[in-house]
Amino acid sequence: MMELYVRSLPLKDVIANLAEEMKTSYDKNCNEYILNIPATYGKGLIRGINFTLGFGLIEYNCFFKEDVHIHFSLNNIHPLKFIYCSEGCLKHRFEEKEDIHQIDQFQNVVVSSSSKNGHVLIFPKNTQIRMNSLEINRTDFKTKIDCDIDNLDKRLRSVFKDLRAKHLFYYHGNYSLAMAKCIQDINSSKQKRFARRLLLEGKANEILSIQIQDFEDDQRKDSRKKILRKADLRQIENAAKILKEELAKPITIKDLAKRVGTNTTKLQEGFQHMFETSVNNYLRNLRLEFARDQLILGELNISEIAEQIGIINKSYFSRIFKEAYGLNPKELSQQIKSLAKRASLKDY
Template identity: 45%
Template sequence: MEIFVKALPVEEIIESLSKQLNTPIQRDGGELIIDLPEKWGKGFIRGTSFNWGIGVIEYNVTFFKDVEIHFTINQTHPLKFIFCSEGRVRHGFEENDDVHNIDTYQNVIVSSSGHNGHVLLFKANETSHVFSLEIIREEFNQRKNFDYKDMDPQLQRLFQDNNAEELFFYQGNYSIQAADIVESIAHKEHTGFLRLIFLEAKVYEMLAKQISQFTDDQQNGHKAILLRRSDVEKVKNAVEIINRDLNQNYSVDHLAKEVGTNVNKLQEGFKYMFDLTVNKYIQQVKLEAAKELLTESDHNISQIVGQIGLNNRSYFSKIFKEKYGVSPKYFLNHKFPDSENNGDSEED
């Protein structure tokens, strides 16, 4: 099933969809929302635009039939930043037969050439959650952009291409930070005026993240630093390695190589997931294991120090006290009052 709608601005896109789907528009401040009619599917489409020709559309839909939304207008089409946070959507250009799948956690930057339009394709009975930043470059370039200083040259040309002289397509896996922004937009914590200014702030934050990500993707694997969903899996793999044998003292470089990433991304991943560096995480795991052994086993402190891969008992005592506020000896004696006679006579 094909739907033909206007391509700009966002409000006219929503109005066109409302007419094509024969469903009313709800308004919350400056945000326009339509619910899919029961015969079409489930879900909603909502969006709004701001000054300087930038806007956002959110599709949270499950169509009952294959649906193609054609964006048509006899003008230059917007520059689009499209993100898929659930399911998938396909994107095509009217000017050629190329169709690209945008899967969960993937994103694209697309610009058609001339007055050629775009097509979004949704498969029947597949839930898709998609966000599209829409930028009317002729308007956007009237704001103070400072000649896009320090931006990647490809993106400079793309943003300054008011007449869409060149077709452009880029695809990547968007960063964890970008995923957090998408989630906050979808959550709809605010309504009315607060929702509007919140959305505008998040749209610009998302745009900044996307530009940073594009630049990051131009780097080789050793220099890229932005964290993607696939990188989170690698952090989880590193955690498994660390916990598998606490007697080992893995370097950050070794762990990065073992899980197939670079040191920067591994550190960023541990910071994101645990708010700790890799080494601090390893230290914390070893200390928690030591505390458990002190509580539940009959091993003395020297034995426990060896089991967690530390050779220096004094250092162990120092970091244990920093974390738990008491020395290992005090902790052991507190848990087991008779442990002073357990043969572990060293002072801590």
């Protein structure tokens, strides 16, 4: 295990401290400070940038050969941290506490240490980690949030107003698809120098805006949550699998949502995101594709096919099939038989 200690702020000094601890150098590019991890420690980089009004953003894209504990141990009040893990997993604990918090892929935490106590980030060995941390010096940031902070969620409002860090704060959640897109834009950015700085500053503001919405959505009861999280996509995949396997079974959107552990709003949003259509349209398309394939195989008659996809009304089945393929089931069946007959005569 390797232990590294950071005893400085702002983020440019964090990078300088880490470089000193790793006995290496770092680079500066338009006020972004970049540390390439030495081969003796592993590979990857850590880079940070400070903006105006106490705003900062740090990125960890690293692979360590041994477990690494980074101690943020300042003789000062620590920034409010918004941490997002997009690859791998890591752990966090408060310096004055023994409890360890696991942060998995697509999860985020909002943390504020109490008084001058700090944080410890624990990076497991032989694991690729991609993590971004938005860091806010609340005293400097105060001028930016004084406009209308009273409309924020009570807990979030209190942590922004806790300028002297009197209270320890920890929030753990799964970040939304909007947040995932924002983080991806940062991590895949090809801009350089001034253009990159402008992008990062804009994305830092966007992260905070999305985080406020995500946090407030998390305070709602499960049945009233509206924002789809990156982790929710597994539930959407499970719902799609159920529909494929149970074509003939009638199921309501409410029952399907319940079976996969979500609500109807998030289920519909998930299908729009993954398949660009509604749940009902997705099921209808599955049924029609199955019917078309069975007609091509020619092993079942039209009534048997309709029964297997759970459509009792034959006229309705015929109508929606023609809307999709330009021919009704009977016409397609006849066309297939005619083509097969011509092929047979040609071979003869």
